[in-house]
Amino acid sequence: MYIYYKRFFVAVWGIKRATFRGSLSVGKFEMKIIGEVIVFVCLIVGSQGQWLDEHCGSGGSTSCPWLAAIYIWDPQKWETYFHCTGTLITDRFILTHAIPNTRIGYIFARLGATYDDAPTSQWYTTESLTMHPNFENNGKHIKNDISLIKLNRKAEFNALISPICLFHSKSQNQKQLQRQIADSTLEFTFSGWTKPFFTSNSKVLKSTMVVRLNPQLCSNAIEDPLEWNQICGETDSDELCFRNSGGPLEMVINKWGKNESVLLGILSYGTGSCGDPDVFTDILSHSDWIASIVRDQ
Incomplete structure (x- = not known):
């Protein structure tokens, strides 16, 4: 004490x-x-009652055990292709960006891998896909870019697979504190998949630091107004420009004496050029919607 x-x-x-x-x-x-x-x-x-899943976190055993790779089946080419990144938030749900116009049976998720073809990989099919009801995409400006994938079975937790922590509380005081935490965080960690070599098709897990940008400066840089429930950030790294929409934006806190990551955002969109600012969906502003889906199913 x-x-x-x-x-x-x-x-x-x-x-x-x-x-x-x-x-x-x-x-x-x-x-x-x-x-x-x-x-x-x-x-x-109040440590109790402020997490979506009280048993979340890795306990520091490994890096990003919640990171998922989302694949989609292409019936014309008769093959699956890597589509985006996702984040495991419970034993049945993965949080990612909106995936419109895709059949449920064509979506697959891989957990427990830090590189392609890792023997620790676990593959799951999809039982349901729930996109945010107010999702919009006019080709440039995107709103409420978030969806939940329900796995066909419970994820088997181990040192390489565990859910990330998400703030959620029914208490207004706790919600205000959580919002203050999120808004006062200036540096984050972003994780996703990258190709180690330019000519390689294999992908490995990478993490980089992201710095929060002033919303107005960000809007000017990307030539697109930022929504109230979005976060803008930039990084010096150009390794994570490869189809990492839906990837987690995290902060670290001390939970029960251990450093744990809390999910604050997921990558939504950017200009398409490495080094330019990126826009992230603010997760805390959607916590009630996430909880309603996760706990009702």
Whole structure:
């Protein structure tokens, strides 16, 4: 407990300092402190009842055990092709971007792999696909780019397969704290699949840091207005430009003494050029909709 109290006083000092200087002028360091103390208070005040799945997380056993590769069957070519990335959120559901105009039986998910043809891979067929009812795509601007894939059976959890943590609570106080945590996070981790060599068809799991961008600056850069339930970010890495829509945007918190990742966004779209800003669907703004699908089925 001494460690927690020590972190608490340091964090409170950071908040007082940030308040004195003004919320719009605080630097990255102070904002990080604000995020940390909010996480701390949130976990201490009520650890139970703030997760979609209380047993989420990897326990630090491996990196990205929730990452899924989504494949679609092409009946004309008589083969499956890699379509996008997804994130396991329970033992039956994968969260990804919207997948319109696709038959349920043509969608497959692979879990437990860090590279193509890994012997640890587990393959699943799809029982249902639920897209957000307000999904829109006019060819450039995309809204509510999110869907849920229900697997045909429960995922077999192990060191390489486990669900990521998602904030969800019925308490308005908890929801406000969770929103403050998400909005004060300036740096994230994004994970997806990349080709290690330009001529290679194989894919390996990679992660990179993403920095949050000011919404107005982002809108100007991509020449498209940002929605209130979207996050804009950029990275210096050009390794993850290969069809990673639906990939997870994560932050790390301390859950029961272990560092765990929390899903805050999924990749929606960008300009199509590596190095340009990308737009992510804000997951917290859709948490009630996600919970209604997951718990009703």
